[in-house]
């Protein structure tokens with residue numbers, strides 16, 4: 001395989017995104033969780049305002065969504081800090097985007113970022129994906145971080161499946177979440193404060209995992 005072909009195979013393709021969307025279709029809770037955060041956010045769900053969280057789309061995802069809807073556009077930073085974030089965090093295959101607003105949301109055209117919020121994968125001391133955890137930077141903004149009991153097991157199970165597939169496809173993301181998981185463990189030891197791990201059904205009550213997490 002030549003380098004050009006290799007690079008093409010490494011990039012997430014549109015049909016894969018469609019497949020991921022199929023997997024990431026479960027509701028996170030049994031009610032509209034926007035009702036929990038809207039009152040403190042001028043009537044806008046916390047995670048649907050770019051002032052709080054800017055959706056990060058794969059470039060192929062953005063291309064796919066542009067064919068399906070006019071909901072999305074490229075996000076334009078409005079201050080020095082945002083320009084820095086865009087320059088430092090966008091990559092060859094990813095781009096920050098903005099939707100038209102929560103009143104125009106199209107469920108089937110939400111990005112992977114929207115669908116997975118507020119959880120991310122957790123990799124144990126062996127580097128094995130064993131569950132999901134809250135994204136640290138949004139813990140204070142998303143009220144669900146105080147109500148783990150409300151998060152549906154079906155959501156955890158399907159999102160675990162998604163992350164398992166994605167981390168096999170994207171070495172850079174595997175490395176990023178491996179480092180983030182290590183940081184969580186370091187802070188747990190330093191602050192003597194546990195963090196919540198959501199286990200998929202098939203890994204619940206597996207005692208052998210305790211020494212690795």
Ligand code: SF4
Nearest residue numbers: 033037045046047142
């Ligand atoms: S996921 Fe969290 S921040 Fe987003 S709408 Fe639900 S409660 Fe609000």
Ligand code: SF4
Nearest residue numbers: 048099101102105114
């Ligand atoms: S697409 Fe929907 S879920 Fe995603 S940020 Fe916009 S309003 Fe929120």
